[in-house]
Amino acid sequence: MTDASVKPIAFDLQAWAADVNSGFLFHAARARGIAADQVEFRPRRSVPLQLWLRLRIGRRVYMHRKAVIYCRRGFLRRRWRHVNGKALHVTGNKHIVNEHLRQAGYSVPEGRLFSRSEIGAAREFFLSLGGDACIKPTNGLKGAGVVPHISDMLHFEQAFSSAGNAFENILVEQSVRGSAVRFMFVGGELVATRLDRPASVVGDGTATVAELVALRNEATIAAGLPIWSPIIMDAEADRMLAMAGLTRGSVPGPDMRVFLRATSNIPTGADGIGCPPGLHPGYADRVRRAVEAIPDLVITAVDVMIADPGAPATDSNHWILDVNSAPGIANFHVVREGASQDVAGAIIDWLVAESSS
Structure with missing residues (x-):
């Protein structure tokens, strides 16, 4: 890994x-x-003008x-190209990227694609998995519509219908367990890693779950960091509590960690742990x-579920969950632990090197 752990x-x-x-x-x-400055820009005429960051490096301009x-x-050229070029045809759809990696020999969860109207076929596939399933919209962002660890038909139907209300195509996958680790690559080099722990609180033996969440959210808001999110107590949080035999009024013992989400997305209150x-x-x-198996992919974050992060990698103990061609970088700079x-410095250094080539 290149040294991105500078000041x-x-x-x-x-x-x-x-x-x-x-x-x-x-x-x-x-x-x-x-x-570097900010200007109004749109990459194509079909989108509205918005404020973008402009970088001028040699004869190239980056937005x-x-x-x-x-x-x-070149300053005279008018055509703008996404930095990841043709890779977007693969990474822009979770089902396509999964199939691409599967055919290339990389480990991804078993899954099938359904339209939101195919609830009957989706039910049959869920039963055929013989275990927990994960609902995942093919083009959702920041964990929207993703529901892992579905074990019963009622919950499956609810999750599938909910995702179908917002998305046309839904991926039904084998649900895998472990630690979610994000690997950040720039120009083919690993520049950062982060373990994302799902939203949770730690008991002290006296406070209820609801009180612990309130304290955690107060600390998050007091930090004044727009990249951190409070934990939302909703039906999904209650489901997670019920799976652990708890309620909002339960008092967890000292040092007992209580999870309130199955997903590990930072916008849902997960904790980012830098350099795990x-x-x-x-x-x-x-x-x-796996990144090299996707042509044109130069700046990306890859989410991997790892059964035991300390054990050597094998074909059966980790699964690539997502390949992001427009990854956020702020949560590598500001972490809970x-x-x-x-990462920003690594990207700028790579852009400079590219501009001089």
């Missing part, structure tokens, strides 16, 4: 609350003497907004080869 970039995150990822890139660029990067080579200790290096090697990693 963290320090600036007022609230000033960039509308697009924190651009804030980190802006300050990384300025620290390297690179011209960034909310983790999406476009490039234009004990992670076996074999996983990074396998994920790197562990070390901050300068």
Whole structure:
């Protein structure tokens, strides 16, 4: 892994609350003497003008907004190209990327694609799995519509219908368990890792679950970080509590961790743990080869479920869950636990190298 664990970039995150990822890139660029400003821009005429970060590096201009990067080579050229080019045809759909990686020999959960009207066929496939299932919209963002660890038909039908209310196509997958680790690659090099722990609270022997959540949310809000999210107590949280034999009024024992989400997305209150200790290096090697199997993919984050992060990687103990071609970087810089990693700096350095090639 290249060294991205340099001195963290320090600036007022609230000033960039509308697009924190651009804030980190802006300050990384300025620290390297690179011209950076914000301008109104649209990559194509079919979308409205919005405020984007502009980077001028050599004869190339890069535009960034909310983790999406476009490039234009030469000041006279008008065509803008996504930095990941043709890779978007694969990574833009979770079913397509899963099948691409499966055919290339990489481990992904068993799954099938259904339209939202195919509830009958989806039921049959759920039963054929012989275990827990995961509902996943093919083009959802930030965990929207994703429901893992579905064990009964009623819950499956509810989750499928709920996803179908917002999405046309739904992936039904084998639900896999372990630790969710995100690997960040820039130009084929691993620059950062982060373990994402689902939203949870830790008992002290006196406070109820509801009180612990309230305290946790107060601390999150007090931190004033727009990239952290409070834990929402809803039906999914109650389901997770029931699975553990608890309610909102239960008093967890000292040091007992209580999970309130099955998914590990930061926007749902998960904890990011930077540079997770004990992670076996074999996983990074396998994920790197998977990234190389997708042509044009140069800036990406790959989410992997690992049964035991400390054990050597095998064909049956980890599963690639998602390949993101527009990954957020802020949550590598600001983590709940562990070390901050300068992903913004790694991206800027790679853009500089590319611009001089």
